[in-house]
Amino acid sequence: MKRVKVNFTVNGEKVSVEVKQYETLLETLRERLCLTGVKESCSIGSCGACTVILDGIPVRSCLVLSPEVEGKSITTVEGLEKNGILHPLQQAFMEKGAVQCGFCTSGMILTAKSLLDRQSKPSKDQIIRTISSNICRCTGYKKIIEAVMSAAEKMVAT
């Protein structure tokens, strides 16, 4: 199969990777760049486990072909911690017990981050609508919503 070279930025670092023509961003991130915080579940765009932020927009990396990200900037959950300090969303998910098996967690956090980046004080309804695109089979969502609300409050206060 034809291979192409793709250059993009991931978590602030420029990378240049040779990929298969129809390789998904999910495969490239996990298998070539070892960013295994990006999870694969349904592989058809339904669950949100593979969510990453692409030029500020949350996308399902199982639906993006790697050659399409030439010149773009990607954030995965690995890019949220800064100098050993967790992002307020990561901290809040732990403190509020919003993580059980953890399979949905990175996608949830990145989806929530993209909301908080646009809207510093989202309403509970906005949070519910936003994360409803991501499936969690464990938590019942209540603690996830509480975690996002808590992180939003802390981020506004700092």
Ligand code: FES
């Ligand atoms: S693995 Fe991509 S949306 Fe489910």
Ligand code: FES
């Ligand atoms: S914590 Fe298990 S799927 Fe969400």
